[in-house]
Amino acid sequence: MRVIRSVKTMQRLVSQARRQGKRVGFVPTMGALHEGHLSLMRRCRRENDLTVVSIFVNPAQFGPTEDFKAYPRPVKADQRLAGKAGVDILFYPSDKEMYPDPYRTYIEVEKMTENLCGKFRPGHFKGVATVVGKLLNIVQPDVLYLGQKDAQQAVVLKQMVRDLNFPVTVKVCPIVRGPDGAALSSRNVYLTPQERRQAAVLFRSLQEAKEKIQSGERSLAAVVQGIRRRILKETSGKIDYVACVNAQTLEPLSCVDGKILIALAVRFGSTRLIDNILVQVR
């Protein structure tokens, strides 16, 4: 596995690969790799000739009061894991390489970035769209792999790719969970053992909601209430939001129909966890 720190070198390497007719797959990450990331890398490797992974903790997507500085950066362990997953090129740029001074240009996806996490993290998706736009121009992949764990991010980036005509196919991969059902997250390391046990309640409440809908529940308010009550009863977490939305557009639902995304964000101390589940009605 080659580790590349320069944008120019990265662009040169993929241009060469593409001229040789190689199919390039790309997994962007912020490092602190866990089985969720690794499942994307392994799938990328199966489906492409060249697997590129980026590790970049993107300052532009953190708010001023958020955990940019504290975000885990286990560089050595990450390199070992990426190598074992069969990654060909690890792109690992510095902040200055990605945002040289003066930096002026941002990509914004309107409307679908305003609700859910967007409401609690103003500017977050502007930072995400901008850095992924940059990475797509640097890595020029044929296929971009994203995780369903960040459901809003995946919808926003699909819209960006479509709107700006990036010549790439987006594949969204399923959430990887621990044995207790809790979604794997780089931020789980912040949790106390007690909070980590409670984190599994998020998934159980989502699963219960899904089963309710599948058994015929048609009141979204009741579904959301059920999740909120269970989280408040069984955990010490504070709820940012629990919402049922259209899985493709993230718009509010007028009735229980089609592909539904039930998503939530809960804070344990200063650690914010997100999780979601998809429900297909008819």
Added chain:
Amino acid sequence: MRVIRSVKTMQRLVSQARRQGKRVGFVPTMGALHEGHLSLMRRCRRENDLTVVSIFVNPAQFGPTEDFKAYPRPVKADQRLAGKAGVDILFYPSDKEMYPDPYRTYIEVEKMTENLCGKFRPGHFKGVATVVGKLLNIVQPDVLYLGQKDAQQAVVLKQMVRDLNFPVTVKVCPIVRGPDGAALSSRNVYLTPQERRQAAVLFRSLQEAKEKIQSGERSLAAVVQGIRRRILKETSGKIDYVACVNAQTLEPLSCVDGKILIALAVRFGSTRLIDNILVQVR
């Protein structure tokens, strides 16, 4: 010359060309082609294996009170001129092909879009950056050719290309002028014969300013005043702005030094003309 109306077909054609090792040059236009555009196309043809030109009157860069509907669209004449200039592919998409509903994503270059034309045309450069970002992803050129006539646009797009890491080289080509010195513009067709004669005063006033600086004038206020006075005296135009700025950053100058851009915008009735000149001091 092939005329392509679909994004997918355009992307397929350039991907093929690039796999064959061809160097792709690209000239984006809004049509109503004149010698300014054609000079870009001929240079593009000399320097590349495949010359792609787009004609798209981009609704996103016109304000609600501007001339989007009235903008000249001489399609047949444009095709003939592009063909004669040796263009290989003319990309001529519909509004709906470029902005399918629901469209949500915009590129914004901050700060350097706030002064000069940006002050009088809010949202204009957001529309320009967005459409050129899209076109770069559709045409995937090695070289992008822009005209110096739209000086602020060229600076903004160079910043966008650098910031978002588009793998393209930007070349800015000189202004082409009529025999009287007036810059060629698709909007000149709106002018009355009298206004068309007066339009040449814009360039003469810029030239006079350049000569003053080259002869030692070091008061920017005096330079700007000289231009304003001449335009107000010799034309019926209304001045939007006359400004001396840093040619690279478009920032205000603290002293007369380095590469200076003197730029102006003047309205004749509802027709807005722009022009500019570069002065290298030392």
